[in-house]
Amino acid sequence: MKSTVKADLILVHAPAIFDFRNRDDMALGWYSSQESSNVTPIFEMYPLGFLSIKSYLAERGLHVEIVNLASLMLKHPTLDVDKLIGHLDAPIFGIDLHWLPHCQGSVEVAGVLKKHHPDSFVVFGGIVSTYYAKEMMQYPQIDGVIRGYDTLEPLCQLVSDIKKGQRGKFDVPNMIYKDDEFIVDNGHAYTPDILNDVAIDWSKMFPKTQSLLNLPNLMVLPNTGCQQSCGWCSGSRWAYQRMMNVSKKTVFHRRSEQLAREITTFPKTESPLSVYTLQAYSESGPRLIDYLKAVDESGVVKSVSFEQFRLTKPSLLREMVNAAPNTDIYINLSPQSHDVEISRLTGRGTYTNPEMEDWIQEALDIGIKGFYLWYTIGMPQQTHASVMETVEYSARLMERFPDDKVIPTIFGMIPFLDPGCQWFEEPEKHGYKVFHRDLQSHRESLLKPMWKDAMNYETKWMARDEFLPSMYEAMQTLANYKADFGRVTKKSIKIVNSRIDHLRYLTGSIDRAYAKDGALPASLRRELLDHNNDILSYAADVVLVKKPLEGRWYDDHAVPKDVIQSCLH
Amino acid sequence: MSNTVPNAAQLQKSLNDYLVENSSVSVSGTIDPEENLLDTGILDSLGIAEITEFMEKEFGVEIDEEEISAKNYRSLKTLTDFCLAKLGRAAA
Incomplete structure (x- = not known):
């Protein structure tokens, strides 16, 4: 049969x-949020x-x-x-x-x-x-x-x-x-x-013998939409009001009972289980505390991460730590740039760098385990020089907060600016130029040999062909600082450097071949084939390490x- | 790769030294053999991949993906026992 x-x-x-x-x-290379999650290109x-x-x-x-x-x-x-x-x-x-x-x-x-x-x-x-x-x-x-x-x-x-x-x-x-x-x-x-009035059943999502090369992690989404209107985000208040047929109410929460039910399905795994809590910035204090208590009482979670928009009040941080004495709490913050003016233009910038650093120190003293800071390339008024200043600021942060307490990451918003977001819909007003507007153009762009043709935007401050070189330089410099401060090992940094150098060489070779002959020579095609097959064997993560392409x-x-x-x- | 098969104490010292040198968290000179390397962060996901490669090169063992488990990598002691068992099997 x-x-x-x-x-x-x-x-x-x-x-x-x-x-x-x-x-x-x-x-195939690092693109957009792929750099921040455990997936391939x-x-x-x-x-x-x-x-x-x-x-x-x-x-x-x-x-x-x-x-x-x-x-x-x-x-x-x-x-x-x-x-x-x-x-x-x-x-x-x-x-x-x-x-x-x-x-x-x-x-x-x-x-x-x-x-x-x-x-x-x-x-x-x-x-x-x-x-x-x-x-x-x-x-x-x-x-x-x-x-x-x-x-x-x-x-x-x-x-x-x-x-x-x-x-x-x-x-x-x-x-x-x-x-x-x-x-x-x-x-x-x-x-x-009410959003998604159901509990996900996580109980059978991981194999019984979990390879440690792929530590088990799962995600919880307590709400959708947003109260903020970050110009680059199609999940923002501005975008939801135009795309989702909603007006005043633009955040939709799941019922606490469903979140609690979902947590009871978290499996007991051989390896430490991590939970990433999406959109936690739209959660009220009491809901966060209830959620953390339930996660902690499950007895199967080692660490939980939260996305936060503002500098959470220390009193709430203290409540969070007390609510989950057996769980490591990490906070993700996305200032987008070290430059407060750029940060403000992205919809963030509600705090200065000294305020953020003082807050991080206080939060660490309270018992928050660590911080992930996310910086993005492709923001208004952001030049390549500004990007590299963000990298330098990240190095100073790592120096001030040793031992993995603060992990900064930078990546490019490439190849796409989200359709539906404010800057896609009103590009000129914000210093943006959009190249692909309809779905078919985007589909065709993804198959273009030259990476810059895939990009659907550029800014007044960075042209399309500046993005990838800028991103590679920023990532490489930051990775080397991470090695200097012990965040990644010397061996790993060799892998990262050689991988980025090779990608830089390949993308440059494609551009030069097309500029000269309008086609790719056979020798370059062979190199591309080898590279693509190799890179697809990696589950990327922030540092490239070969991991099993299963068990997630x-x-x-x-x-x-x-x-x-x-x-x- | 070393030419002679190490004993348990040599193996443990070698693994200890590797972890002290390469862990992304600060580790003092000697790790308690029973200390949970995964809970303390001495071994994170990157560290697990790297120590696997270290054991393969240093001790000449071949490690399958399935063997890279919490059972074998939990502590310095379980790592040492695991390596010894692999060496024993390789020698047999």
Whole structure:
């Protein structure tokens, strides 16, 4: 009997680029937030929303499977994707286009799904899908898009309707879809006050024997939206008011009961479990304390990280530490630049550097374990010189706070400025120039050999071709400072330096070859192929170390081994 | 790689010295063999990858991904025992 993955709904996570394997026409490197998370350049992490969908529909008697195609292709480079997709069996396939770097791969994978399952409904969701919903209807392989920050109930309704045999007309809120040759728009009126009213079940997300090369970490999302209007962020108040059909209320919390339920599913792992708490800056003090108490009482968590927007009051920090005596607490702060004026223009800048440093010292004295500071390249008024001054300031911070207490990181906002954010919508007003506006242009840009052609913006203060060299120089200089201050070992710094030098050489070679001949010579293509295959074997993290491409919460749990084996060349 | 097979004390000292020299947190001259290297941060994710490479090169053992577990890497003692077992198997 032919083995299949069968469900009422199969959610498929596509790689950023399809097909990314054996490419000799581009250099895969560090891009955007990839530098800050444990993924490769093809972004194999899927949105947490997939897990919420699975739990929500399961509670209503519907069977959902999540197939992480990106992760499977990475782990099994000879995987025959057509054959694998032939093994999937569902009346609906859901694809995430939440983050823009997936725009090329997600639509291509939808095409493969439609080829093998022409009668199945292919539906998209996510922030970028919401923004481009109407344009996405031009692709024959996409049947519908459900818009919004919470699509649990509309998707549940769609899956129930299709399971009952309904075809054609759907009364699903927030959905735009095709009915024969007509496009039907059901509007965007479903904006629930409570976010994702369900608890994710983490209990089976990690293998029993967890390799320490991939320490287990999971994420909790207590809310969505924001009260702040940072100009570069499509999750900001400004962007939500324009994209999500909301007005005064722009932050949507999950119920505390659901967060508590979710925490009870955290697994006991052999290795220390870390929890990253997204968007904690939109949480009230009492909710933070309740959350921390529940995490601490679970008895399985070693450390928990919080994102904070302002300098949290010391009294609250003290309460946090007291609430979780057995858990290490880390705080993530994103000043974006050492220059307070630039920081203010990004929507931050509510504190000066001396104020931040004094606060860090006080927080450490209170018992906060450490701080991650995030600086970004691509901000208003930010020149390359300013970027390098941020690196110098980061070095001074490491000198003042030894022993891993403060870890600064800098990365470039490349290749994309988020559609829907204020600077994308009103570029000239903020000193920005946007090169790609529609979805198709973004999709094509990701396949351009010259990296700068992929960038969808530049600023009055930095031209497109300055970004990558600036980012490489900043990252390399900061990494070397980290080695000087003992944050990374001397051996690791050699790897980082050689990796960045090689990327610099490859991207430079591509640019020169195109400027001279308009094409890539065979010898360079061979080098690119070797580089790309090599870099895909790394789960990146901040420092490049080879890690297993499995065992992370977002790796594939759905496709049986025998199916995978039958799909390998 | 050393030519002779080290005994338990030599192995432990070698691993101790490596950790003192290379850990990203400050470590005094001698690590308590029972001290939890993972909880204290003496071994973080990068350190785990590096000490694995160190053991492979220094002692000539081959370590599978599955063996890079908390059971084997928890303390200096478990690391030493693990290395000894690998060396024993390699010698057999």
